[in-house]
Amino acid sequence: xxxxxxxxxxxxxxxxxxxxxxxxxxxxxxxxxxxxxxxxxxxxxxxxxxxxxxxxxxxxxxxxxxxxxxxxxxxxxxxxxxxxxxxxxxxxxxxxxxxxxxxxxxxxxxxxxxxxxxxxxxxxxxxxxxxxxxxxxxxxxxxxxxxxxxxxxxxxxxxxxxxxxxxxxxxxxxxxxxxxxxxxxxxxxxxxxxxxxxxxxxxxxxxxxxxxxxxxxxxxxxxxxxxxxx
Numbered sequence: 001x002x003x004x005x006x007x008x009x010x011x012x013x014x015x016x017x018x019x020x021x022x023x024x025x026x027x028x029x030x031x032x033x034x035x036x037x038x039x040x041x042x043x044x045x046x047x048x049x050x051x052x053x054x055x056x057x058x059x060x061x062x063x064x065x066x067x068x069x070x071x072x073x074x075x076x077x078x079x080x081x082x083x084x085x086x087x088x089x090x091x092x093x094x095x096x097x098x099x100x101x102x103x104x105x106x107x108x109x110x111x112x113x114x115x116x117x118x119x120x121x122x123x124x125x126x127x128x129x130x131x132x133x134x135x136x137x138x139x140x141x142x143x144x145x146x147x148x149x150x151x152x153x154x155x156x157x158x159x160x161x162x163x164x165x166x167x168x169x170x171x172x173x174x175x176x177x178x179x180x181x182x183x184x185x186x187x188x189x190x191x192x193x194x195x196x197x198x199x200x201x202x203x204x205x206x207x208x209x210x211x212x213x214x215x216x217x218x219x220x221x222x223x224x225x226x227x228x229x230x
Contacts, residue, residue: 002034002043003027009054010149013156017148018141026141030128038131040067041074046127048076052116058153059119060161060207060219063146063169065188066126069134077122079189080112093189093198098221101204107223118219123149125172147175154178159214161207165189165198182210 006014015023034043041048064078068088075082079091087095087110095106112122125146130136153160154176162181164173166188173183186201187193208218 002031004044004047007047007050010050013055013152014145014148017151018144022141022144026145029140033128033130033137039128039137040069040071040131041076041128045074045076049078049116049122052113053119053121055153056157057119058121058157058160059211060115060163061121061123061150061153062163063165063172064122064124065166065168066124066129066135066138069129069132069136071131074129077112077116078124080122081110083109083111085110089191090189093191093194096194097189097199097201098204100199101202102221104222105224109223112223114223115219115221120219121153125168143172146172150175151177154181158216159210161203161210163203163207166193182207 018026030046033039062078067074067076067078068081073081073085073088079094081088081091091110095110098104099106112120116122123146126135126138126140126142127145128137150162150172154162155178159180159182162173162176162183164170164183164185169188170185173185176183184201184203184206186203187195187197189198204219204221208221211218
């Protein structure tokens with residue numbers, strides 16, 4: 001067994017959404033890819049975003065597409081890179097909006113795990129990618145997996161903010177149900193999309209305004225002020 005087990009808190013929701021046969025087929029496909037080729041993120045980090053949070057702890061969902069496809073970049077959290085890694089273009093554009101929206105300085109690291117520990121689920125709609133081949137696993141069963149996860153989150157716990165960047169994420173967002181959630185839709189922060197509506201969308205401020213209007217605490221987006229437990 002190359003893959004670590006799915007975190008138990010998520011097991012029921014995901015297996016129920018996909019069905020036993022669909023879930024096991026996806027696992028088999030993932031394990032076969034890891035056994036026969038170079039795949040990112042490393043197998044031991046593929047469930048990292050789910051290991052950080054229980055479903056009832058999720059407050060914000062940021063949807064990415066697939067992991068970074070270069071060595072040493074992807075570590076199981078959408079858009080995030082490990083400490084010491086160069087900041088990729090999409091994340092640099094996110095940080096540009098972050099600085100304008102929050103007033104904080106450019107973070108020293110592209111590691112977004114401090115957000116995750118505050119209830120921000122950094123989720124890619126495809127969890128794996130072949131080295132140097134963006135989108136290579138996007139047609140696997142990850143669509144069903146993401147749909148089940150979003151449906152479960154939107155009907156579990158309190159109000160949430162869903163950040164749907166780009167058409168791919170907005171299509172996945174059709175699985176969000178229930179009322180009282182904040183849906184932020186804009187262009188993707190990629191170099192080709194950032195200037196088409198991502199810059200100026202103010203997702204950080206919108207989200208905190210949304211929570212505070214309901215008497216809920218805001219998210220501390222300042223990456224350099226939140227202790228990082230490795």
